[in-house]
Amino acid sequence: MPSYSVTTEQFKGPIDLLLNLIEERKFSINAISLAAVANQYLDYVRSLPELPRAEAASFLVVASTLLLIKSKSLLPSLELTGEEEESIGDLERRLKLYRRFKELSVHVQSLYGKNVLYGREAFSGVSVGFVEPKGIDAKALYSALGSLIKILPLAKDIPEKTVANVIKLEDKINELCERVSVAVKTSFRELAKGENKMTLIVSFLALLELVKRGVVDAKQEGSFSNIEVLKS
């Protein structure tokens, strides 16, 4: 799983990446600078040998917002929906928030491990003794054990179920084709005799496909009556 690979250190998430691109060029965070770095961002994402599964969605969402921003910058007359305006605003806010945390993390870094405060181990030097709980006798222990046994989970028999076979439409089409070529004239009822509901539906779809292909002709006298199937 890519998230646990050795390259985790160099790995940049979409926000980190975007902020880097902007700061490299010494831009401030706004729609103009985002439009300017959009291409670079997309190039980087394309250059990744494999989009890390866990982060893929994040990268793509940010990419789509950047494309929106870029489009607006190229076509100023482009009207954005309220939701689109919001996405752009959100991205700017996210970048600013992330940048703020990068600033704050410097404080954590500078203090960490410099002057560690030590405590004492809990109750060190205090000898452990046994204090007899009040009201404990053999009867109480016995009933406590009984209650414990009652609440122990029982091994449940998990009902087994075999997964039903999936009927492929293609297979059904081929099957029907063969049967019609043998019988020349048949009916849907014949073809679908004894089938369960699922198979029936697939058979019907297969029939429609064969009609579409011109392999068979279908005739139906009235609504819901049997369908005659003829080889065309």
Next chain:
Amino acid sequence: MEMNLPNIIEAVLFVHGESMNISRLAKLTKKSESEALEALEVLGKRLEDRGLRLIKKENEVMLSTAPETSLFVQELVKEEFSGKLTRATLETLAIVVYHGPLSRPDIDFIRGVNSSFTLRNLLVSGLVEREIGPKDKRTFIYSPSMRFLQYLGIPRLDSLPEYNEFRSTLAEFLKQNNQEEK
């Protein structure tokens, strides 16, 4: 003999060693929580030119060594201390301490990456704590641990530079967001 609450608390915390809940202290000394808090204030001030300090995080307090003694205590304790934070760990820690308590999805959103691995490491090294979210019982919320304060050498969370400033702008920001959604 009149009860010298700050001294009693000092003694209790000394023997207890690890952090203790203020409500437990109050119960033990048969005083109210506000009295206990007052006594803790007094104790904290008294210790300021001594070799010990009082650390406080939310409802927990503990006695610790003073930061300037750290070098010598470290010699004594010979604790295998890895003072290095990776970039991912540092980022996540900063978010948890300045913005916490918050859930993993919130952290992921800010960083733009999945933080499960990093959070697990932080939990294992005891720098971060988690508990079931009060609003959503299905998610955990993460907050800095007492140990984290110890490693930073600070007696309270708001001793962190810009802590109070950030929390107040955050409160404003969240209030605005909630209003917008309504």
